[in-house]
Amino acid sequence: MARIVKFALEMKNGFQARNNINELRNHFDYGKIVGYFTDGRLVRWLANRGYEKEVTELESLNVNDDDFKKRICEILQVDESLAYDEDNVMDEELLNRLEKVRQYTADKTILDNIDKVATNQKELLELAEKNESEIYLCAESFVIPLVVENVTYIGIGNPTAVIKSSHYIDFAESNIVFKNVNFNDEYNKICDEFLAKEEIQAQLAEDSDREADGEMLWLEANEYEDTDKEKYIQLLKEAAALGHSRSMFDVGYYYEKDEENIELAKHWYENAIQGGESAAYTRLGHIYKEEKNYQKAEKCYKKAADMGNEYGMYYLGLFYENIRCDEKTAITWYRKAAELECVPAMSILAYYYRSRKEYNEALLWAEKAAEKDYADAKILIGTMYYNGEGVESSYRKAFEWYENAAKDGSDWGMVYLAGCYERGDGVAQNWSKAYEWYSKAAEAGNENAQEWLEENGSTEAKKIKQFSENAIAELCSVIIHGRLENGTKIWQEEGSRSDGDFRLFNYKCWDVNYTRKKCYSLKEPFWSKINEYNELSIGMGYYPNIIDSCQYIVFTTKRVYVQDEDGNLHYCPYSIIKDVILENENKLYCKLEDESTWWLPDSKKWINEIGGHSMRMFLLIMGKIFGECEYNFSMNEITMLSKVKLESLGGKSILEYM
Template sequence: MARNLKLPLEMADGTMVRANIEDLRKHFDMQSVLGHFISGKLQKWLENNYYDEEAEKISALDKDDEELNKKLCAILGVEYTEIDKTDIDNLQRINEKKAILRQVTSDTTVIDNAEWVAFDQEELVDLLDEDVTTIYLYGDKFSIPIRRKDMTYIGVNNPQISINAKEYKEIGDNDIKFVNVTLPERLQPIQAKNKTEYKSLDFFEWINQKYGEKEAKAEKLYLENKFEESIEIFKNEAKSGNLRAYYFLVDNNINAFGSLYRDKEYEIECRKECLKSDDPTVKVQGLYVYPKETGEFENEFSKIKDNLFKQALEGDPFAAFEVLCLKWDNYYEVPEDIMEKCKHIILLHNHCKAINRLGVLADENGNHEKANEYYFMASKKGYPMGQYNLAVNYENGQGVEKDLATAFELYKAAAEKGMIDAIYKIGICYYTGYIVGKNHNEAIKWFKRGAEKNMFRVKLCWKMLLLG
């Protein structure tokens, strides 16, 4: 029987502790462990990894016990150090915030960042004093200081904002970005003819204004990894003349998730449509029809570079991903400061394809633990490629304790979403009995599914099985 996916414990140093209590001891920090204790994750982690004695002792602890910290350390076998009672109160407050936020939003990015959510002006001041640069706002009204530069404020419930600025330009000049908030009328940005100024708008609201409600809905679904549902909308949008939709038809054709298979002729046709767009994100997708060595890409890219960088830095996660790819794929030497800002944007929007790519780069550089952190982020959001890559590392014990059962679960999750390499892997597992028992019927089922996606090696396996 397949086991439930074991979620790791994240520590303050970024380590994801998987299944070994020695790793927990090595990377132990009291605040993280207290947080996992209060949320119940610590006990669950111990139970899932068969540390039954420790789990039973943890379950008996009282969060109001004055010697809680000392007892936690004793149970987990680490040296005890003092921690201020206010830290425990803070952790409890974070969990209270998460409980409230779950009632008003399904956005896991907001919930996961509950520590940086201000529920009133006093909490906003505290976060500003801690030099936090991205702050979420949940409340009726907040007063924002204009003197604090390079800040991002994200509204949870579209709060009213007051800020001591005479015109919107002052906000932009100070690199202050507002998302999903209501600004005073005098500070509403004047939309340029090409509608690329949207620093004070939610990204999806900007898409809605420029391309319409259906496009905005489809792009949101796409970021949520609901590919088949979004692609149907994009196809209809493309038919009605919306050129931005072709960007996603190209991207999804490359991935070939869901019931789709990669059709290179169709992909080229869509790229040619992208070339007709004045949206730099879409245009750059079209430029890849030009062979790199001819110089045509470089020549055409020079005409849109500034607009692409501008759109990326103003918050378009797809533009940000394209900028990152320019450097990763050796098409253009993007300045490091722009690369870092684009990474922040793709993480802010949970752009899982980009996050997975960060994992691949870390893997290539031999930093498997960091790679697994990125893969886990993408996998947690249901991104098939992230699930597959995390499975590979679980199978091979790279950056994580080898765990074939967890690897199989992840392979199967990716296969069920149509990831072709995962489909092949599951078929092979059932055919050979690797990880799971041999199951001829299951092997045929998965190979048939892969064959329908036009995957040659799976077609071959399917035919061989049918022939006996």
């Protein structure tokens, strides 16, 4: 069972910000931020995580200030353009409700749940219609809708609950609970007559107070969990002494995990069980399983499962699968847990059905788990798309699922993503990206990634990782122009046009908008490809005849594109080039790794404009750096390349990277 953590702030698209301020920035929702600022949760959230500077600045703000939006965006370091005026903010009615409640309490739990507070009868009925399980009653008299069951009413400012009944009601039967709430005189009289003895009434009040006090101490304890363990345990034990079962569980978990005192952990878990805490059975099951006391472990898991604990069901399934070798019973419990939204159970069911080639069922459960950001399920979906299991095979979709899992921090997601970059599956082959993700997986402890790095982590591989996009752009311009970025000429350029008329090579990458501006007649297929593979332009040209102005050649960081006079798009990735042939000074073609051939359309035209030897040299270099090009440069070519020293690589020669 997961540990209790600090409260989260719900941001855009339901994202739960729990850990740091970057999560607020990355999922910024201005409307919700205003609401959290207004009710005080934003300041407490930041203070709990040590953002003292931001807290100080926020405390000087007033939501009615003319420059409030600008200042709060500056404090949180968020682009003000993300703060849309039409975003929903806390409405005026809720603000009025909050202002009234603050007259009676500063309790953060209540203020954090202002949308569950009723300050008049109308608001109470609206909350009851929403089937709220907890409703706060503030300072008024409220007629309680007795037909609504399973509600806890909590009083603020000494409210009165008016019970319209001529007889005593056992609210426990309807699971209706009142805390810090007075009843109307008529109903109090009925209660007095029914209970008869003041001692019984006092005992009931004492029990209620003990429960409320235990809950408050437990909430207070959780504020110290990460900052002051001694205070945390002290408050938990005080709450446990009042009979608070969750506090007993948390004390047991502390002794099990932090102190590694198993006997004390067992003692506290057993106390929690007496208070009805089903998760304590699950923890005891883990302990007995580690001690190889399988009979007791099974009994504990079964007790938790019988009490409706979904994780008890899940771990009981694992027990039957791995200890009892009873797959049929295991699957039964996995399904029961999954139906109660236990995410690991959903994922393990998906893997089970996939092993039986029941792909529809596998995908169903995997998608349910993936919706809850479970990385293993995302990897499974990616693999099913990769292999075409129950779905149409799609390397691109596989890549996207692996990337999603990797960004969630899954080491295996990182390994699968790195493999896609290494092979070019669903994405342009990119050795540097593969190296990067294998390295991240290795840092996360993945042994497969560590073995890969041992085999491939050579000096050459590290050099490729250093080869930036701007270095590619600079290399392209140096080769085409025949001069370094600083103006030093290293050989005679070949093309027939001047730089201003044709040769759009400027030693730096261009983004898509610049490319669109210069190549306004390029057809849609080009833009779809360059966006799909996230490419940057490094050099481009057009045939200057105004009649044929639709003809372009564009070099990007990953491939070369040509749009012919009919508007057809042709392209070739650098990573699959094995050799480049310049034939009779008017034809240029590439031999590819699959033994096929890619011809440069209108070769003679582009050779005349750019230079055949320059284009050939650049394509060979890119094939060697990012692919498996087998060409060996001649001594004359090596002499020429020794002069190509790039500022983007600290003045190093390109020969060091081949």
